[in-house]
Amino acid sequence: MASSTSSVITLNINGEKYTLPVDHRTTLLDALRERLALTGSKKGCDQGQCGACTVLLDGRRAVSCLQLAVAAEGREITTIEGVAEGDQLHPVQQAFLDLDGFQCGYCTPGQICSAIGVIQEHAAGWPSAVTDDIRPEAGPPPLTAEEIRERMSGNLCRCSAYVSIVEAVAQAAEAQPDAGRAGLGTEPKEAVV
Numbered sequence: 001m002a003s004s005t006s007s008v009i010t011l012n013i014n015g016e017k018y019t020l021p022v023d024h025r026t027t028l029l030d031a032l033r034e035r036l037a038l039t040g041s042k043k044g045c046d047q048g049q050c051g052a053c054t055v056l057l058d059g060r061r062a063v064s065c066l067q068l069a070v071a072a073e074g075r076e077i078t079t080i081e082g083v084a085e086g087d088q089l090h091p092v093q094q095a096f097l098d099l100d101g102f103q104c105g106y107c108t109p110g111q112i113c114s115a116i117g118v119i120q121e122h123a124a125g126w127p128s129a130v131t132d133d134i135r136p137e138a139g140p141p142p143l144t145a146e147e148i149r150e151r152m153s154g155n156l157c158r159c160s161a162y163v164s165i166v167e168a169v170a171q172a173a174e175a176q177p178d179a180g181r182a183g184l185g186t187e188p189k190e191a192v193v
Contacts, residue, residue, distance in 0.1 A: 009073045013038065014082025022069045029053045029064035032079060040080035040109045044156075051155030054110035054117075055079050061117035063154075080109035083116060091175040092116050092168070101168035103159035111155050115169045118151040119176065143173050 010019045011031065020035055029046075032038040032055075041064055044052030048066040055064045056078040083090040092115045095101065102108040122143050127134040130150045131141045141147060148166045157165065 007070055009070055011036075011069065011072055011077060012075065013077045014079060024068070024070055026069045027065050028055070028062075028067040028069045028072050028077070031069035032064060038079050038081055041113075042106055042109060044107070044110075049156075050107070050110075051114055052107050052110040054113045054155060056113055056117060059117070059120060061114050061154075078113070080113060083112065090116065092119070092172040095168035095172040095175070096165075099164050099168045099171060101161060101164045103157075103161045107155060107157045107159075111152070111157065111165055114152060114155045115165075115172060118148070118169060119173045122147070122151065122173065143170060145170070 005025075006021055006023045008019060008021045010017050013032070013036070018036055020031070022031055022035070026035075029041055029043060032041055033043065041055055042052040043065065044050035046065050048063045051063060053064040054061055056062070057067070057072060057075050059076070059078075084093060089097070090112070092112050096108065096112060096115075101111070122140050125136065125140045127141065128147055128150045130146050133141065145166050148169045149162070152165065152169065
C-alpha cells in the first residue's frame with residue numbers, strides 16, 4: 001500500500017490563514033514564494049547558510065529553506081510582509097531605512113526578521129557566544145556591537161552593509177527596550193513526543 005506524498009495544510013501567515021495542497025518535501029520558503037506569492041523572503045543559498053530566507057516561527061527566527069511547510073502547520077509564521085503595522089513600519093524596518101542598513105536589498109528581509117528575533121532574544125536574557133556573564137541573575141548583557149554581530153552572524157550581506165546593519169539593530173533595540181519579554185520565555189519548551 002503506497003502512502004500519500006502530499007497533504008492539504010493550513011498555514012497561519014502574518015495573521016491570515018492559507019490552505020493549500022503541498023508535497024511533503026516542499027519547504028516553507030517554496031510554499032511562501034511559489035505557492036502564495038509572498039516573495040519578500042529571498043532564496044539565497046537554499047542550504048540554511050545565508051539567512052536571506054529568515055522568517056519568524058512563533059516569534060523565533062527560522063531559515064525557511066530548511067523548514068518543511070507541513071511542519072509549520074499550526075504555528076504563527078511572520079514574514080517581512082507582516083512585520084509592519086499597516087502603514088507604520090516596525091522599529092527595525094525604520095532603523096534600517098534611517099541608517100542605510102541595506103545596499104542591494106536582497107538580504108534585507110531576512111536581516112530585518114532576524115534582527116527582530118535578536119532583539120526579542122536579547123530582551124529575554126538569552127546569552128550569545130560572546131556573552132561574558134551567562135548567569136540568569138545577571139540579566140541581559142549590554143547589547144554591544146560585538147553582541148549584535150554575533151547574534152546576527154547567520155545573516156550574510158554580499159554588499160557588506162554590516163556596519164549600518166549593526167547600528168540599525170542597536171537603534172531599534174533602544175526604541176523597544178522590553179521587546180520580547182512576553183511570549184519569548186527563557187525556559188525551554190517540552191518536546192512533544
